[in-house]
């Protein structure tokens with residue numbers, strides 16, 4: 096990890112730089128409308144940026160959600176991105192771990208739909224007890240993962256209830 100990276104919560108001035116960061120990190124997919132909608136919405140989010148030399152180097156957002164029935168408080172991780180020239184230097188991992196630190200007193204479990212080869216390093220494991228808000232392709236079933244931030248004593252089972260911005264089937268398939 097290069098020492099000059101600063102990690103902090105997202106601020107209003109970050110919105111336009113975030114647009115460019117998402118264009119650079121996801122050249123084939125436009126995830127900025129999702130990010131913008133989450134940042135401007137009413138559901139609580141934990142949104143963190145990495146800053147290098149005054150420019151945004153990475154971003155992660157965690158959306159607070161519930162699992163019903165039971166109303167268990169959880170978070171959904173994503174999107175996560177790092178500017179291409181600074182990838183593979185620990186920034187993505189630091190953003191995820193920093194998010195866990197922010198969330199651990201508020202939520203007991205974090206969900207993600209992503210590559211298990213990347214997310215396993217944070218303790219994520221395939222979750223077959225909680226349904227995704229929209230259908231995912233069957234070949235992605237192990238990409239739907241969760242990690243407990245609490246002691247895991249309550250079994251979480253049901254369906255993830257997300258704010259409207261996440262209720263778009265195209266975000267869950269492709």
Ligand SMILES: CC(C)(COP(=O)(O)OP(=O)(O)OC[C@H]1O[C@@H](n2cnc3c(N)ncnc32)[C@H](O)[C@@H]1OP(=O)(O)O)[C@@H](O)C(=O)NCCC(=O)NCCS
Pocket residue numbers: 120121173174175176177178181182183184185186187188189209210212213
């Ligand atoms: C995926 C991403 C966020 C990882 O962040 P990063 O800062 O580059 O990754 P880190 O430095 O924290 O971790 C590097 C490790 O992750 C692995 N890794 C990185 N991207 C990966 C991917 N898409 N799939 C599997 N492993 C991946 C690297 O091989 C490396 O492994 P090692 O530690 O065993 O050597 C970043 O590469 C990125 O923004 N990619 C484009 C956007 C994207 O695909 N986001 C995915 C989530 S929506």
